[in-house]
Amino acid sequence: MNPTDAFWNTLRQFRDDTLAIQVVLLLGYCVTVYRIAKKPGNATDLLVKGFLSLAFLWNGIACFLIYCRENIIAKFLAGPLYIVIAFLFLVDMFATRKTTFTFALSPARRTATYFFILLAFLFPALGFFTGHGMIALPAFPCPLAGFTLALLAAAAPRVDGTIYTLVLIWAFVNIPKVFGWVNCYEEVTLVLTGFYALAVYKTIRQDGAAAALR
Numbered sequence: 001m002n003p004t005d006a007f008w009n010t011l012r013q014f015r016d017d018t019l020a021i022q023v024v025l026l027l028g029y030c031v032t033v034y035r036i037a038k039k040p041g042n043a044t045d046l047l048v049k050g051f052l053s054l055a056f057l058w059n060g061i062a063c064f065l066i067y068c069r070e071n072i073i074a075k076f077l078a079g080p081l082y083i084v085i086a087f088l089f090l091v092d093m094f095a096t097r098k099t100t101f102t103f104a105l106s107p108a109r110r111t112a113t114y115f116f117i118l119l120a121f122l123f124p125a126l127g128f129f130t131g132h133g134m135i136a137l138p139a140f141p142c143p144l145a146g147f148t149l150a151l152l153a154a155a156a157p158r159v160d161g162t163i164y165t166l167v168l169i170w171a172f173v174n175i176p177k178v179f180g181w182v183n184c185y186e187e188v189t190l191v192l193t194g195f196y197a198l199a200v201y202k203t204i205r206q207d208g209a210a211a212a213l214r
Contacts, residue, residue, distance in 0.1 A: 008183075010067055011135050013067065015136075022138075025055055026138055028055065035047055036102065048101050060141075063140065081170060085163060088160065088162060098159060113150055120147035123137075123140070130185050141170075145170050145190055149164075153197040156200050168194055171193065172194055177191075178191050
C-alpha cells in the first residue's frame with residue numbers, strides 16, 4: 001500500500017472507531033466558542049483550557065501514538081508535542097494563568113477569528129475536493145491545531161507564548177501537505193491559520209516594543 005492510501009485508511013479507521021468521541025469534542029468546540037463570545041472571564045478560561053488540554057491529550061495518545069504509531073513523525077514528534085501542549089494548558093489553567101480568551105477585538109480581528117474558526121469546522125468538507133470528504137473530522141489533530149491557533153491569536157497578547165509557539169510548529173510542519181504530500185490539500189486551512197497567528201503575534205510584540213520606547 002502506498003503512503004497516501006495508508007494515511008487515509010488510518011484516518012478513516014480512527015474516525016470510524018472514535019466517532020462518538022469526535023461528536024463530543026465537536027460539541028466542546030461549540031461550547032468553547034459560545035463561552036468566549038458570550039461569557040468571557042475566569043470560569044470560561046478554565047473551561048477552555050481544560051477542554052483544549054483534554055483534546056490535545058486525546059489526539060496525542062489516541063491518534064498519533066496508537067493509530068498512527070507506524071509513522072515516525074507521529075510517534076516521535078506529533079504525539080509527544082501534543083502531550084506537552086496538553087500539559088502546558090493544565091499549567092496555564094492552574095498555575096501561570098497567562099492566557100485570557102476573548103473575542104473583544106477590533107472588527108477586522110474579530111472577523112478574521114471567526115473565519116479561521118470556521119475553517120477548522122470546514123476541514124472535513126474541504127476533503128471532498130480531493131476525494132477524502134468527511135474523513136478528517138474537525139476534532140482531528142490538524143483542525144484542532146487550527147481551531148486553537150484562532151483562539152490564541154484572538155487572545156494575544158495575553159497568551160502563553162510557549163503554547164502559541166508549539167502549536168505554530170505543528171502548523172508549519174504540515175506545509176508539505178499543501179503542495180500535495182499524501183494528497184491532503186485541505187491542510188492549507190491549518191497553514192493559513194498558522195501564518196495569520198504568526199503575523200498577529202509578531203505585530204503585537206512589535207507594537208509592545210514600540211510602546212515601551214515612547
